[in-house]
Amino acid sequence: MFRALLLLHLSIIIAGFTGVLGRFISVDAFALVLYRTVMAAAFLFLLLLWQRRRFALQLSDIPLFLIGGVLVLHWIGFYGSIKLSNVSIGVTCLSSMAFFSALLEPWLLKRAFAVREFIFAIIGMIGIALIFNFETHYRTGIVCGLACACGAALYTVLNKKYGTKQSSRERTVLLEMLGGGVTMLVLLPVYITICGGEGLAVGLRDALALLFLASVCTVGLYLLQINVLRQLSAFTVNLSYNLEPVYSIVLAMILFAENQELTLAFYAGLSLIILSVLLQTFTCIRAKG
Secondary structure, eight states, rough: HHHHEEEEHHHHHHHHHHHHHHHSSSOOOHHHHHHHHHHHHHHHHHHHHHHTOOOOOGGGGGHHHHHHHHHHHHHHHHHHHHHHSSSHHHHHHHHTTHHHHHHHHHHHHTTTOOOHHHHHHHHHHHHHHHHHHHGGGGGOOOHHHHHHHHHHHHHHHHHHHGGGSSSSHHHHHHHHHHHHHHHHHHHHHHHHHHGGGGGGGHHHHHHHHHHHIIEEEIIIHHHHHHHHHSSSSSHHHHHGGGGGHHHHHHHHHHHOGGGGGOOOOHHHHHHHHHHHHHHHHHHHHHHHH
């Protein structure tokens, strides 16, 4: 059990590095997501070949392709938010996905609207509003981060509706990555027309960082999560992942000294968001008990 908990927190730290790498890699958000998606799909495809698993596309796979499109749009918003502000702002805005989930899940999954969840999510949104009001130079990044959070919530709900029906989780993720890759390739001509092709060029430092992002922080993280879920409950894993934004902020402060870029308004807003997460966690624990 202790080893499983260590692996769980290792996976959360690795997840925290996805935001840090978003600031470290110099290419823009679109190019970053394009390379991450295509490389991760390639790694997953090679994994299935190594495991000698048969892979045949079916008509029922279409929703997974579309979910992959939602995922990459979420990633573009996430990395766009980080590049327009910083890691701390980006991951804090991502925490507002609870608000969008409270709205989308009852509608898409046809379940009763949970007033308590909505109230807890509103507390977090007040924290975002406080940051937005005082961190005026980061407003564009905050708006981008809120769009990212909405995309993350939509991805999670759609994955719950369609992804859980698949027999193989590896195949599900591969199909979503393929769908994301196709989405990025469809958008590529638009990107080149608007921004030019120069933004797609990567140096050795960026190439190595992208390789680490796609292999360790995408495919490796996914495999580590599977290993952890074999020993711990999904409930424990999901609650522990509430620490991901905290790990990302701490890493950003260590690596980029972001604490010098933030004001008291950020920490006040972050405190409200953490309060929202704690209230949701406490409610989940009571319901589980």
